[in-house]
Structures are given as structure tokens and as C-alpha cells.
Amino acid sequence: MIRFILRGLLRDRSRSTIPLLVVAVGVSLSVFMHAYVTGIMGDMVRQSAHYSEGHVKVLTRPYAEMAHLNPIDLSILNASELEEVLVHQYPEMDWVHRINFSALVDVPDSLGETKEQGPAFVMGLDLLSDKSTEIKRLHLTEALVRGRLPQHAGEVLLSEQFAKKLSVEVGEEFTLIAATVYGNMAYVNFTMSGTIHHGSPAFDRGSMLIDLSDARDFLAMEQGSAQILGFFADGFYNDDTALEMKNSFNTLEHGEAEDEYAPIMLCLADNPTMALYLGLGSQMGMWISLVFLLTMSLVLWNAGLLGGLRRYQEFGIRLAIGEEKSHVYRSLLWESLAVGTIGSAVGTAIGLFFAYLLQHYGLNIEAFSENASQSVMMPGIIRARITPVDFYIGFVPGLVSTLIGAGLAGIGVYRRETARLMNEL
Amino acid sequence: MPETIIQVDNLIKKFPVGKGFFTALDTISLRIESGEFAGLIGPSGSGKTTLLNILGSLDSPSSGEALVLNKSIGKLGAKEAADLRKEAIGFIFQTYNLLPVHTVYENVEFPLLLLKRTKKERNLQVEEALEWVGLQSKRDSRPSELSGGESQRVAIARAMVKRPKLVLADEPTANLDAKNSFHVLDTMKELNERLGVTFLFATHDDKVIQYLRRIIELNDGQIARDYTPEKRQQS
Numbered sequence: 281m282i283r284f285i286l287r288g289l290l291r292d293r294s295r296s297t298i299p300l301l302v303v304a305v306g307v308s309l310s311v312f313m314h315a316y317v318t319g320i321m322g323d324m325v326r327q328s329a330h331y332s333e334g335h336v337k338v339l340t341r342p343y344a345e346m347a348h349l350n351p352i353d354l355s356i357l358n359a360s361e362l363e364e365v366l367v368h369q370y371p372e373m374d375w376v377h378r379i380n381f382s383a384l385v386d387v388p389d390s391l392g393e394t395k396e397q398g399p400a401f402v403m404g405l406d407l408l409s410d411k412s413t414e415i416k417r418l419h420l421t422e423a424l425v426r427g428r429l430p431q432h433a434g435e436v437l438l439s440e441q442f443a444k445k446l447s448v449e450v451g452e453e454f455t456l457i458a459a460t461v462y463g464n465m466a467y468v469n470f471t472m473s474g475t476i477h478h479g480s481p482a483f484d485r486g487s488m489l490i491d492l493s494d495a496r497d498f499l500a501m502e503q504g505s506a507q508i509l510g511f512f513a514d515g516f517y518n519d520d521t522a523l524e525m526k527n528s529f530n531t532l533e534h535g536e537a538e539d540e541y542a543p544i545m546l547c548l549a550d551n552p553t554m555a556l557y558l559g560l561g562s563q564m565g566m567w568i569s570l571v572f573l574l575t576m577s578l579v580l581w582n583a584g585l586l587g588g589l590r591r592y593q594e595f596g597i598r599l600a601i602g603e604e605k606s607h608v609y610r611s612l613l614w615e616s617l618a619v620g621t622i623g624s625a626v627g628t629a630i631g632l633f634f635a636y637l638l639q640h641y642g643l644n645i646e647a648f649s650e651n652a653s654q655s656v657m658m659p660g661i662i663r664a665r666i667t668p669v670d671f672y673i674g675f676v677p678g679l680v681s682t683l684i685g686a687g688l689a690g691i692g693v694y695r696r697e698t699a700r701l702m703n704e705l
Numbered sequence: 706m707p708e709t710i711i712q713v714d715n716l717i718k719k720f721p722v723g724k725g726f727f728t729a730l731d732t733i734s735l736r737i738e739s740g741e742f743a744g745l746i747g748p749s750g751s752g753k754t755t756l757l758n759i760l761g762s763l764d765s766p767s768s769g770e771a772l773v774l775n776k777s778i779g780k781l782g783a784k785e786a787a788d789l790r791k792e793a794i795g796f797i798f799q800t801y802n803l804l805p806v807h808t809v810y811e812n813v814e815f816p817l818l819l820l821k822r823t824k825k826e827r828n829l830q831v832e833e834a835l836e837w838v839g840l841q842s843k844r845d846s847r848p849s850e851l852s853g854g855e856s857q858r859v860a861i862a863r864a865m866v867k868r869p870k871l872v873l874a875d876e877p878t879a880n881l882d883a884k885n886s887f888h889v890l891d892t893m894k895e896l897n898e899r900l901g902v903t904f905l906f907a908t909h910d911d912k913v914i915q916y917l918r919r920i921i922e923l924n925d926g927q928i929a930r931d932y933t934p935e936k937r938q939q940s
Contacts, residue, residue, distance in 0.1 A: 281818050284811065291806040597802040600763065601816050601863075602791025604784060698763040698786075 307627025307674035315635035319665035334509025359505035379404035383458035404495025427474025522547035580685025620682030747923035795864030854885030
């Protein structure tokens with residue numbers, strides 16, 4: 281009987297090829313979409329974490345409330361002491377200091393007069409110490425376009441786009457102008473040791489990387505830091521652990537009681553945009569599967585109904601010959617199982633193939649995201665990311681939806697009145 | 706003594722029409738013995754197909770008794786009715802109703818698949834059935850490659866392959882020309898005589914009526930006459 285069903289499937293294209301194509305297309309789209317969204321969400325979350333949010337971050341409460349203004353006067357003053365506490369309490373984390381501030385870059389001509397000026401987003405981070413993990417974390421070596429990474433105090437990196445805009449060449453000096461933590465204006469000359477391409481339009485527009493010590497000296501912050509970012513050792517954000525850490529840190533007293541500048545810990549998910557992406561990332565598989573399951577079930581139900589109409593005579597003769605309705609119904613389910621299995625396997629393979637292409641080659645969207653804000657680090661090149669989930673995320677709904685579609689369409693077999701078979705046949 | 710294949714007593718079949726009922730079969734009684742080559746004749750609406758439906762366990766009577774191979778049709782559940790059709794009744798329809806994507810061989814083999822016969826048994830029986838109808842050379846053809854007469858002969862082979870006790874044929878020559886009609890009727894007559902299978906036709910085709918050894922004439926749901934052709938000629 282199985283051979284009889286298979287022969288029918290192979291010979292009748294409308295019974296096999298069309299449903300198989302429908303399933304394969306649906307499954308491949310699901311697999312590709314999942315890998316694509318996983319990739320783009322993961323990139324955005326990772327880039328935002330690496331550049332600005334950390335997996336967790338420690339900062340003063342007032343700074344947290346006005347973080348979008350980079351209020352360095354509200355920074356942590358005793359940052360080294362606090363880091364020791366953090367390292368002691370959470371030794372599995374990698375803790376780094378960051379100071380972000382806005383400044384004006386003034387590029388002089390040969391006579392010392394202003395040639396170009398431009399606002400810069402300056403990030404102070406550990407670029408010079410031997411134990412620095414920041415160069416690796418931000419892939420600065422790979423991002424280098426011209427020159428070299430800073431090796432001495434007073435050397436900085438500009439984004440390539442910004443450097444071109446200001447007409448600064450490698451090795452040239454310029455003046456950085458900004459307000460210190462005390463409100464005074466500071467004017468210090470720095471040398472551009474190289475330029476980098478971050479791959480993030482928001483950062484590439486006008487950013488500058490400066491060593492943490494230089495930033496502290498420039499802003500008169502001594503041992504201060506705007507934020508202390510913590511990263512999980514494996515590089516991946518874990519919301520449960522981060523939340524646990526945050527709760528344990530924030531229940532302890534840091535500094536004097538009722539100190540409004542006492543440090544607090546925030547986790548990545550406290551940023552509403554990041555929370556949205558993280559939520560989407562974790563639930564996306566379920567939603568993609570659900571939407572696919574419903575859509576495909578409806579499509580295949582419809583296809584099954586049309587197929588049932590076309591095979592009305594066949595079902596009638598089979599019932600008349602003595603096949604039971606339940607047997608006819610089961611044979612329909614077996615057919616759909618075969619179609620669903622093959623279609624899902626083919627669809628998964630196709631989806632993975634295209635996801636691999638997007639993962640390997642990426643898609644450059646810098647031109648479309650030039651005006652992206654800095655609150656979300658939008659990568660300039662989006663890439664899919666194939667995860668183990670992709671190997672079954674389309675397969676299971678593909679199979680189930682085919683069965684549901686055939687199951688619903690096949691109910692008509694039970695409604696068929698055998699008493700009318702003589703007239704119909 | 707011949708076996709009674711069909712025994713019908715005071716059979717009534719009513720269909721709901723609006724708020725009332727239409728009586729398709731009105732107190733029918735008849736008996737058909739093993740090996741008969743009988744036919745139900747009569748004008749459209751006389752109840753031929755309704756009676757064939759009931760005797761084929763596709764429908765059940767409103768009242769009265771219809772015994773087919775000693776099984777009361779009215780008391781059969783859906784599964785028992787399907788089993789009766791599967792094991793003991795062959796059907797021949799006016800439009801052949803072959804499964805279009807399957808070959809001649811596979812169409813004839815299908816009833817044996819339902820009966821779970823072994824491959825060897827199936828092969829023997831299908832080859833034999835194709836020989837009966839003279840279509841061995843067409844075993845691998847698809848229904849679309851056959852003429853009307855050939856298609857109906859495949860349908861006969863499919864009905865006969867399981868060696869049923871009873872074959873019900875509803876207007877089997879309605880779509881055939883005279884030559885093919887006689888060919889098909891000759892085949893059925895030969896099988897009836899050779900294998901002793903009971904044939905019951907529903908027809909108003911004179912070509913079929915010529916072959917019948919018993920004619921049951923229905924009119925308005927009642928048996929108007931039940932006779933052998935010799936008696937008809939005499940009358």
C-alpha cells in the first residue's frame with residue numbers, strides 16, 4: 281500500500297511537486313529569516329555591548345539618568361577602588377573603564393590657524409596598557425585603515441571618515457577642546473596615529489578613540505571613570521546571570537548611606553532598545569515558527585482542499601471498492617508526511633545555503649544607515665548567523681503544517697456520503 | 706441447490722424532500738440466486754440505482770430487510786459495510802472510474818491491496834484477471850492510453866480480480882459504442898458462466914437487456930414485472 285501511495289505521489293505532480301514546492305519555499309524562508317534576524321540582532325546587541333553598554337555596567341545613579349548627555353561631572357570618582365571590589369565580587373567578569381564625552385576637534389594649518397573644525401564623540405578606553413582587552417574586543421587591529429594603533433600617550437585614533445572630513449593625515453597634530461569635570465575649558469594637542477573603520481555609521485561619522493589615561497588627564501578626572509563595563513568571559517550576554525549580578529550588587533551598600541552618587545549596576549537589558557532586541561532574539565524562533573505554522577497550514581489546507589476536489593472521483597471509487605474512510609484519510613496523511621519531510625529537508629537546505637551566503641559575504645547597508653543614532657550600534661554590514669536552531673526551526677513546522685493542512689482538507693473524506701457514490705461515479 | 710446471494714423483503718427507501726418524503730423504493734421483495742445474470746430495468750427515477758446502492762452496502766433501507774450474502778445491510782456499520790464491499794462485491798460503473806495515475810495492472814491490483822494479499826498472490830490474480838478481459842498486453846498502460854471499451858474491460862477485471870460473489874454494474878455500456886458494448890457484455894457473460902459470479906445490472910440499454918437471463922422491471926419504486934426473456938418474448 282505504501283508503494284501504491286508513493287507511485288501516486290511521484291506520478292501526480294499536483295499531489296507532490298506543488299505542495300513540496302510550497303513547503304520548501306516556506307521552510308527555506310523561515311530558516312533564512314531566523315538566521316538573518318539572529319545575525320542582525322546578535323550583531324547589534326554585541327556591537328552596542330562592546331562600544332557603549334557592556335554586558336553590565338556600573339555608574340553613578342545621576343549619570344545613569346542623564347547618560348545620553350555624557351555628563352562626565354557625574355562620573356565615578358574612585359573608579360580604581362570600585363574596580364577592585366568588582367573584581368573581588370565577580371572575578372569571572374572582565375571589567376574595563378570607559379569615559380565618553382563630546383569635544384571639538386580643531387585642525388590647524390601650517391601657520392597654526394584653524395583649517396578645519398568638527399564635533400567629535402570621544403571614547404576614552406584602555407589602549408596602552410599590557411593587560412588591555414579593549415583592542416581585541418573592538419577588533420581595532422582589523423579595523424585599522426591607515427597608520428597604526430596608539431603606542432604612546434598623546435596618540436589617538438580617528439574614524440577614517442572623520443579624518444578625511446577634517447583633512448588630518450597620520451602623524452599630524454590637532455587640538456581637542458572640551459569642558460573638564462570642573463567646567464573649565466581644556467585645550468590639548470593630540471597626534472593622530474591612525475584611522476579606523478568601525479563598520480558602524482554612527483561611529484564612523486565622527487568618533488575618536490583616546491587612551492583612558494589621556495582622557496583622565498584631559499578632563500582632570502584623576503582616578504575617575506564615567507562607567508565601568510563588565511563583560512562575560514565567553515563574550516555572550518546572559519540575561520539571567522546579568523540580572524542576578526545586578527540585583528546582588530545593588531542590594532549592597534557602596535559608599536556612605538544615602539549617597540546619591542553611590543554606584544549602581546545596570547545590565548544590557550536595562551537599555552529599552554537592547555531589551556527589545558534581546559526579547560526579539562529569544563522569542564523570535566517561536567514567533568517565526570508559529571507564524572509559519574499557521575500560514576503554511578492555511579495554504580496547505582487550501583491546496584489540500586483543491587487536491588481533494590480534483591481527487592473526488594478517486595476517493596469515491598476507493599470507498600466504493602471497500603476502502604474504509606479512515607484508511608483513505610490515513611493514506612492522505614501518509615502522503616503529506618512524505619511531502620512534508622522531503623519539502624522540509626529541501627527547504628532547510630536551501631534556507632541554510634542562502635543564510636550561509638549572507639553569513640559569509642554579508643550585506644553592506646552603510647549607505648542606508650548613515651543617519652542612525654548612537655543609541656543603537658547598527659552594524660554597517662549585516663550578516664546572518666547560522667545556529668543549531670536553524671537546522672530544525674523550519675523542518676518541524678514544515679512537517680506539522682503539511683500534516684495539519686492535509687488533516688483539515690481530508691475531513692471531507694468523512695463527509696462523503698457513500699449513498700451517493702453510484703450517482704456520482 | 707443454488708446459494709441465495711440477495712434476499713430482499715418488503716424493502717422501503719424514502720428520501721426527505723422538503724417537509725415530506727419521496728419514496729424511491731416501495732415494498733420491494735426479490736431473491737437472486739448464485740450465478741444469475743439479472744438486470745434491473747426501468748425509466749429514470751424508477752429506483753434502479755437506489756436498489757443497487759442498498760445491495761452494494763453503500764446505503765441502507767428505511768424499512769424492510771435486504772440480505773446480501775446473509776448479511777443484513779440495514780444492520781451493518783460503516784466498517785462492516787466496507788468489508789462486505791471489499792471482500793464480496795465488485796462494482797462496474799458507466800464511466801469506468803479507473804485511477805488515472807496508475808497503470809492497468811495497478812488499477813486491477815488495488816482491490817487485492819485492500820485485502821492484504823501477498824505480492825505473489827496479487828501477481829497471479831491480476832495476470833489472470835487481465836487474461837479474462839484480454840488486456841495482458843496493456844498491463845503497463847495508463848487509463849488515458851486506453852479506448853472506452855478497453856477502460857471498461859479494465860474496470861471489469863478490477864471488479865472480478867478478487868472473485869467476488871456479486872458484481873453490481875450500473876449502466877456499464879452507457880458510454881460505449883455498439884461494438885465495444887457487445888465486447889464488454891460478452892466478457893461479462895463469459896465470466897458469469899465460467900466463474901459462476903452473480904451479475905446484477907441497472908440499465909435501460911437494449912443491448913444489455915438482450916444478454917440478461919432475468920429482468921426485473923421497476924416502475925415508481927415497485928417491481929412491475931420479474932421475468933425471464935423467454936416469457937417476455939411470449940408475452
